[in-house]
Amino acid sequence: MDFYLGIDIGTSRVKAVLFDEHFQAHASAAENTAPQLTASGYAEQDMAQLWLSVVAILQQIARHPALQQGRLRAIGLAGQGEGVWLSDADGEPVGPGMLWSDTRSHELMSELLGRPGFDRRFFDDTGTHLQPCNTSMQLYWLQRYQPERLAAARYLFFAKDWIRFRLTGVAALDLTDASTSLLNQQSGDFSAVVLNEMGLAGLQHLFPPLLAPDAQAGALREEIAALTGLPVGTPVAAGALDVCSAALGCGAVNDGDIYTILGTTCCTGIVCRGRQTVNEGTRYVTHTEAGSFINLFPMQAGTPNIDWLQQQISLDPDLQALEQRIASVEPGSGGVFWQPYLNGERAPFFSPEARAGYFGISQHTTRAELQRAVFEGLAYAIVDSLQGYPQGGELYLTGGGAASATWLQIIADCTGRTVVASAFNELSARGAAMLAARSVGALSGYPQLEQTRYQPDAVAQARYATLYPVYRLLREQMLPVWQARQDALQRISQE
Template identity: 25%
Template structure:
């Protein structure tokens, strides 16, 4: 029998699993949609058991796929949405639904941390998305749950626990909690103690560590052998970087999914960035990455489809945008539908069209949304360049990499070569590569990249268009300071009623 590894990505909107052979070919793919609960404004939660059930269903689908008839599954690993808080009690039962990365209820807890420790903690900005703020919210608002809390973990860690009965967290996700010391690679329990945190920390392991095997009962249920090895994996962005071959200093990734990310690799483990640029651990040992985040990137395009173009698919909306021109005939869009992370770190800012008039067409609106998303990501690139980083080539993955028009738009706005992947599976491919390396199929992650990753077309920036976009970008930069008080006031009025 030929061998495959599985990469399972626990996303926000879905769980995706792929089976990959030793040549790096994707043999089969499975996907399960997920529910999200928004019980109150700013709340965003999911049921962790739904993640597990979806992941198990995906594995079962892969095993039953006709293309898998000649293959045996030897190992698997996970990638997952970052920051989300999962709490278990002493008998390892869930205490509540998970509080997700895009949940903004913990603004008061952010203020408490900033007042005591400053705007940056352990190399990262203090923002609602990070796990420490969620822990403190539970401590303050749900004392019964806090009293019973025995261990916390992040989304993919819970699914891995359900697969193996082993509890741990790897460094890339650990670094996204505001509780990991980037120098010692250990939990900074002193930071937690500043706010009355008790000792509920999971064991830390490298991304490539073998943490166990699928339990015998689950293996029987899924139709697997009982010796399937399980490896720790990584946060979705760390795994996305592995799956795109972005693992060395200054190599840069742009990923546009529900959120949007610009990620650039760093060798300095304890470097602090500013302007709400994050510093997280890479899945590759002894590497970190600097990252900027747009909270509603692809989500802005989904909103446009849902509310303005319900009868068009995403490809048709992008084709429509191509019928307009750079600058969308004087229309700007700020993609702050869920607040914003980089550079503003403002949970209360909201999106807007600026310059809308009766002359604007559907094509202008579609292009303005794509340009606004890309301008927001350009904010991160501009700040990273200010720190001295040389960003001249960027690997593109995610929804923003599915369109030649949008890839060229990124090249023109970013003023960098945009490199596509011939077959982009995103974080699930990175997770599969971690499993392949963990099993000893390759001597290094770089060797795995050489075998698994094939690059496609490269999109070069047009100097004239970049200069034109720079004029609109300077106006775009004024949208946040000019609208933040207005949108905050609107949000407050809405909450009152």
């Protein structure tokens, strides 16, 4: 039997899943990583430690009995988007990797936005509004404040591209990752606005060649094969940005398909064929499927809201026990709202100063209501992202949070859409494995995935429809409050 390996380089965890030729999972391995986060906006990853984690999961996969009975045809990768991952010519890191959640460039971003019409030109060219998470913006910051790091580097990578370089020795970027803020979306070439108006043309020598996500990018090197136990010479596909790979893996491949990844960033995407369908309040990236784009609403924090709840509010860290408690609470949590903006927000609105918080607590509010309100707050945020799009239809859900049946029902009730989910939730890795199969000519269609559908409950849907305008009004009214809080904290720090 032929097997395909999908590797997913996440923000807080790396995973590898071994799929057969029908794209059923046979083995998986995962290692947690340790991003370094600071209150001043730095978000970094130790690249050497990340590589050791990837080696560890590949060694686990290589020992699985299934590979003794068949052959590994190809490897594909998916990974967290944006950020800056610099290496020398041999793949050795030049400093830590800058993550997508790094916001240190915020002040410089304000400087650029002061140029008349700049943001309009930037959006027209790249498909995104200028934000601190943009790789282009982070390069701008490095050029201003750490030019020595750029001078010491030979290559700029995204996370999965650097891992692929270590596996194969071939340097390349893929179109989906590069489309986040470096490319002109119409031509597929590097953006003239980024290179010229941002003054980054002098860094273009750092950009490796661009490849389609299902192109062969190289083969497993002999020394890496010996280190991991995987077969030497195994073809390695270019791979894709994780949100694009997840769309492929869950089946969101047709014009108008909608999906949400319940992961570190709760990201909602709408598949579209042309720019005229794109909501200019957000951004879009190139899909793995030629000719398609994904209109993205990537929140700054998704499941970290649940992590915070389990660590600080819940009396039981077990997710199943938590589900049982919130399932007993009436929809609407007694009028308590949770704003899921732990680390600021970037979609469907932009505010680095935004913060999470409860609203509507009374002396009668119960712990269970506080807990359910967090799950509802994230569901309201999905509704917020989908404003202006046709009602009804199906919503594909993937990511670790999709393992919670109670949460899936809340999302169905809150959005009024049929939620489509799978018991297998590593769908970004599945998409990566499908790209690997394409790269060796072994897949032409879309293999079926066993899925469960959650229908909206009419009573709960009506209740959420009544409460959602309060959620929306609250976040709009809080904008000046968040800014005032930030200004006050800044004055205190200066004192």
